[in-house]
Amino acid sequence: MSDDFVLQCSDIHKEFPSESGNGVLRILQGVDLQVKKAEIISIVGSSGSGKSTLLHILGGLDHPTSGDVFWEGKSIYRYNKDQLAEQRNKQVGFVFQFHHLLPEFTAMENVMMPALIQDVPLPNAENRAKELLDRFGMSGRLNHRPSQLSGGEQQRVSMARALTNNPAIILADEPTGNLDEKNTESILSLLFQLRDMEEVSIVLITHEKDIATRCDIVYSLHNGTLNGI
Numbered sequence: 001m002s003d004d005f006v007l008q009c010s011d012i013h014k015e016f017p018s019e020s021g022n023g024v025l026r027i028l029q030g031v032d033l034q035v036k037k038a039e040i041i042s043i044v045g046s047s048g049s050g051k052s053t054l055l056h057i058l059g060g061l062d063h064p065t066s067g068d069v070f071w072e073g074k075s076i077y078r079y080n081k082d083q084l085a086e087q088r089n090k091q092v093g094f095v096f097q098f099h100h101l102l103p104e105f106t107a108m109e110n111v112m113m114p115a116l117i118q119d120v121p122l123p124n125a126e127n128r129a130k131e132l133l134d135r136f137g138m139s140g141r142l143n144h145r146p147s148q149l150s151g152g153e154q155q156r157v158s159m160a161r162a163l164t165n166n167p168a169i170i171l172a173d174e175p176t177g178n179l180d181e182k183n184t185e186s187i188l189s190l191l192f193q194l195r196d197m198e199e200v201s202i203v204l205i206t207h208e209k210d211i212a213t214r215c216d217i218v219y220s221l222h223n224g225t226l227n228g229i
Contacts, residue, residue, distance in 0.1 A: 004072070005057060006168045006201045007035040012067035013044060014053055018171040029052050029224030034143040035169065038169055040192070044229075045221035051205045052173055054221065055111065058086045060170045070184065072168060093162030093200075100158070101146040107157045108142040110131065114164040118148035119166040125164075132160035136190060152183035158191060170194070188214070 014028040027050040035041055045051045056062035058069060060076050069076045071091050079087060099202075103109045108129045115125035133139055136156040146154055155175060162170050172191065176184040188211065194200055204215060212218045218229040 003034070005031070005034045006039075006071070007203070008070040008073075009033045009058060010068045012054070012057060012069070013065045014050065014062075017159075026055075026224055028167075029225045031067070031221075031224075033058070033070065033219070033226060035201050036129075036201060037168075037201055038195055039196055039217070040204060040215040041217045041219065042126070042200045042204045042206055042215035043219045043221055043226070044206060044209055044212045047207065049221045051221055054226075055171050055173050055203065055205050059092050060084050062185050064166050080089060086118075089117055090165055091168050093165075093170040095155070095158050095162050095170060095172040095175045096138065097177040101154055101161075103146050104143055106143045109219065110146070111161045111164055116159060118165060128164060129160070131141060132151040132163055133157070136160050144160055150183075152180075152186065153181070153205045155187055156190070159187070159194070163194065163198065163200070166198070167178060169203065173205045174207070174209075175204070176206070184211075 010032055012028050012031040015026050017026040018025050030125060031054060043051055043054070057064050060069065071087065102113070105113070106127050108126070111129035111132055112125040115128060116122070124153060130139070132141065133141065133142060138153065138156050138157060139159070141153060149157065161204070175191070176187050193200060193201060193202070204212070206212050219226050
């Protein structure tokens with residue numbers, strides 16, 4: 001696969017045993033995708049269409065039944081479990097609808113975590129966390145725990161954490177799905193700023209077509225296949 005693309009997947013299939021135990025449930029059926037540097041791609045689809053499943057496969061959090069995923073031209077299945085985790089921490093940032101912040105740690109500690117996992121020196125990790133949280137308008141909330149933050153603030157911390165290790169791509173799964181209109185617009189503006197300032201690529205999963213159409217390319221996931229809109 002070409003290293004001209006930040007992320008590619010080829011002929012991705014994903015099947016699960018049916019609830020009845022007879023046969024299989026085919027979620028993804030031959031999905032192909034290519035993402036260029038600094039490109040924002042959105043994927044829309046109905047609930048249960050497989051959007052989150054596809055995102056987890058693209059990020060190496062789940063395995064397809066068949067097919068391959070490439071980060072910067074290299075198959076992620078060439079790595080063992082530990083190597084894949086290390087590469088994922090370096091190359092991919094995740095933003096989820098429900099944040100997944102560690103409740104016992106402060107905002108700054110949550111943002112520092114990916115760098116500390118990579119053995120980045122503590123002062124460097126602290127400086128990077130402060131820089132990112134300041135960029136996201138959170139400099140006054142560094143020492144607040146998630147329970148002390150609003151939903152919009154938690155999502156800002158989550159986005160800062162996703163950028164800590166300067167990833168090539170951010171995979172965002174319904175990042176505004178739990179926010180009101182004002183916070184939704186704020187988070188979307190920040191995502192586009194990230195693309196422009198960091199030249200990071202973004203794959204955005206959403207069920208809202210008005211959000212999706214603001215992206216560079218829009219795909220629809222329907223009946224297990226990915227099609228351009």
